[in-house]
């Protein structure tokens with residue numbers, strides 16, 4: 001069994017897979033009579049002709065070490081996850097290699113930070129850590145096949 005260490009997420013390392021949903025160093029502009037920072041357009045919703053929808057995922061947790069043996073992707077639309085609770089969580093992604101996932105990468109996402117997975121990016125399903133958690137999810141609803149799942153050689157994600 002291959003073991004991979006969960007690494008702290010950074011915008012640069014995550015850039016091939018999507019964007020971080022967290023305030024930037026500086027706001028794009030001040031709004032609401034100067035009371036509110038707008039951190040504008042952190043990511044774009046890709047909806048491939050469908051509708052962009054907003055859901056809540058109330059998920060049971062996983063704990064490290066965590067065995068991942070399945071990855072999926074949504075070829076027609078992006079998928080954004082924003083935690084509604086106070087805990088860090090795990091985001092597993094992988095590069096595409098000829099239509100199959102390459103070596104998985106496990107990112108440790110700090111409390112309060114979300115991620116947007118671009119359309120077609122291989123990822124593990126939602127993995128809150130240690131405690132059940134609610135996430136706001138923005139993804140695509142519409143025609144066509146928007147879920148592709150593949151079994152992979154299992155990896156064990158360690159802290």
Ligand SMILES: NC(=O)N[C@@H](O)C(=O)O
Nearest residue numbers: 072079123124125126127
């Ligand atoms: N299947 C579903 O709605 N969720 C997955 O796409 C996921 O990434 O968690």
Ligand code: NI
Nearest residue numbers: 072074079125
């Ligand atoms: Ni997904």
